[in-house]
Amino acid sequence: MEASLLRERYQAARDALQRASEGLYAPPRIIAVTKTHTVQEIWPLFDLGLTAIGENRAQEVMQKWPELREKFQFHCIGRLQTNKVKYIIDKVCMIQSLDRMSLAQEIDRQAQRAGLVMPVLVQISPAGEAQKGGMPPETVRAFLNEVRRMPGLHVEGLMAVMPNTPDRAYLDALFGQMRTLFEQLREEALDGVDMRELSMGMSGDYELAARHGATMVRLGSALLGARDYDVNK
Ligand SMILES: *Cc1c(COP(=O)(O)O)cnc(C)c1O
Numbered sequence: 490m491e492a493s494l495l496r497e498r499y500q501a502a503r504d505a506l507q508r509a510s511e512g513l514y515a516p517p518r519i520i521a522v523t524k525t526h527t528v529q530e531i532w533p534l535f536d537l538g539l540t541a542i543g544e545n546r547a548q549e550v551m552q553k554w555p556e557l558r559e560k561f562q563f564h565c566i567g568r569l570q571t572n573k574v575k576y577i578i579d580k581v582c583m584i585q586s587l588d589r590m591s592l593a594q595e596i597d598r599q600a601q602r603a604g605l606v607m608p609v610l611v612q613i614s615p616a617g618e619a620q621k622g623g624m625p626p627e628t629v630r631a632f633l634n635e636v637r638r639m640p641g642l643h644v645e646g647l648m649a650v651m652p653n654t655p656d657r658a659y660l661d662a663l664f665g666q667m668r669t670l671f672e673q674l675r676e677e678a679l680d681g682v683d684m685r686e687l688s689m690g691m692s693g694d695y696e697l698a699a700r701h702g703a704t705m706v707r708l709g710s711a712l713l714g715a716r717d718y719d720v721n722k
Contacts, residue, residue: 522709547573600641637681646686
């Protein structure tokens with residue numbers, strides 16, 4: 490892709506985020522979702538200051554990390570198998586897709602082994618779509634109560650993947666529910682839990698997410714162009 494096209498797309502996304510959040514929230518930070526893209530395609534992001542990248546497969550993190558590690562920070566955003574945690578624990582700066590206790594336990598174990606504390610976001614399933622990962626909102630408190638005691642990880646907020654639907658009113662309601670849950674948990678101020686990041690919004694719905702106070706949006710095709718993929722596959 491031409492650098493000028495990437496720059497245009499980036500500017501357009503930034504402007505749209507700015508407009509959508511205006512007067513309500515600070516504009517969210519952009520995580521560039523680079524899954525399926527090559528290292529050569531990823532490099533130009535650096536010149537735009539887009540150094541936080543999202544990958545959803547451990548295998549791709551392992552392949553790209555050696556070349557990109559000095560300039561980019563990797564966020565794990567996809568469904569993570571417990572047996573893959575050990576390969577990425579020292580390569581990613583955040584695991585955004587923590588959605589079950591067995592995964593929390595394995596992150597805790599591997600992080601302690603590696604001598605680090607892994608920042609994590611708890612993935613919520615706002616529409617109850619189990620196949621996309623994420624836990625039902627009503628179970629998050631009990632979950633936080635357990636994981637907040639784990640020395641190898643630190644909860645820094647929530648993440649959500651919205652359903653793929655053209656129904657803007659429905660999406661608007663779901664983003665609103667996520668923001669409400671985020672603020673409630675922030676007010677509850679559980680010991681050992683921070684609620685500072687709310688990662689929601691992708692290429693098709695990032696403006697709605699910004700309007701509801703996302704602190705991070707995860708943009709793949711809006712920046713790097715369309716690719717044939719399913720979320721979390
Ligand atoms: C692929 C993916 C994205 C980005 O999707 P786009 O629609 O291309 O912006 C964001 N979040 C997750 C979890 C993904 O798997």
